[in-house]
Amino acid sequence: MDNTCEICHQHAPADCYLCDGCVYRMRAWLRELPRQLPLLQDSLQPDTGPARRGSSGRAHSPIPVRVDVLDLLGPGHVVLLDDPHGDQSAGVPISALLAGWARYLASEHQAVRYDRHGTQRLEPCNGAVPRRGTGIAAWCSWLTAYLPYAVTRPWAADMYKQLDDLVHRVRGITRTTPRRHVMDAPCPGCSAFALVSKDDEWHISCEACTVRLSPDEYAEHRARIMPALAAIALQIAAAQQAAA
Numbered sequence: 001m002d003n004t005c006e007i008c009h010q011h012a013p014a015d016c017y018l019c020d021g022c023v024y025r026m027r028a029w030l031r032e033l034p035r036q037l038p039l040l041q042d043s044l045q046p047d048t049g050p051a052r053r054g055s056s057g058r059a060h061s062p063i064p065v066r067v068d069v070l071d072l073l074g075p076g077h078v079v080l081l082d083d084p085h086g087d088q089s090a091g092v093p094i095s096a097l098l099a100g101w102a103r104y105l106a107s108e109h110q111a112v113r114y115d116r117h118g119t120q121r122l123e124p125c126n127g128a129v130p131r132r133g134t135g136i137a138a139w140c141s142w143l144t145a146y147l148p149y150a151v152t153r154p155w156a157a158d159m160y161k162q163l164d165d166l167v168h169r170v171r172g173i174t175r176t177t178p179r180r181h182v183m184d185a186p187c188p189g190c191s192a193f194a195l196v197s198k199d200d201e202w203h204i205s206c207e208a209c210t211v212r213l214s215p216d217e218y219a220e221h222r223a224r225i226m227p228a229l230a231a232i233a234l235q236i237a238a239a240q241q242a243a244a
């Protein structure tokens with residue numbers, strides 16, 4: 001197995017199918033999903049828009065709830081991902097998708113047990129049992145706890161893509177995007193003030209070129225460049241004062 005991330009093709013740690021940046025994103029999505037639930041519930045009622053004067057009324061009654069939101073929130077069927085390479089995420093509700101992956105993961109995970117003679121045995125896990133019930137938040141915490149294992153399995157990229165699709169479907173309905181912050185140091189590649197950090201991204205990326213820095217690399221770069229930038233700014237201010 002080569003150490004290339006199957007999602008972004010950057011370097012991945014030994015025995016992992018995904019790089020740290022992509023795993024960071026998955027962890028952020030699993031944190032975000034429970035926070036999206038109240039917004040999704042608020043979106044259940046169709047947006048009927050402003051009342052129009054002189055309207056002759058509707059030919060049919062409106063559907064009382066949005067079907068796309070109901071799809072996401074519904075219990076659905078728990079999808080046993082016998083074939084994780086299949087395209088099973090389309091239209092799958094949030095809890096069914098999360099529970100499906102948790103059960104699939106548990107079926108492969110080796111549980112350590114001790115028999116009555118005290119001998120250690122490795123057996124498949126009995127199943128995924130989140131401590132905090134079987135709600136969406138509980139499945140998200142469970143999957144987060146097992147991410148370090150999931151990332152060593154050949155289906156890690158399938159799980160990534162299905163979570164990616166799910167989070168984007170949810171964000172599309174709740175009209176939310178991760179917060180972004182423009183960093184104060186310019187890009188080391190193109191000098192533009194276009195380095196941006198986002199809530200669900202480990203890396204700080206330049207929006208004007210392809211530069212991508214880890215938080216440590218950015219801190220180092222900033223520490224190196226900011227004193228020089230501050231000195232230039234002071235010189236400009238002094239020159240302006242002298243000219244005035």
Ligand SMILES: [Zn+2]
Nearest residue numbers: 005008019022
């Ligand atoms: Zn990656």
Ligand SMILES: [Zn+2]
Nearest residue numbers: 187190206209
């Ligand atoms: Zn750049």
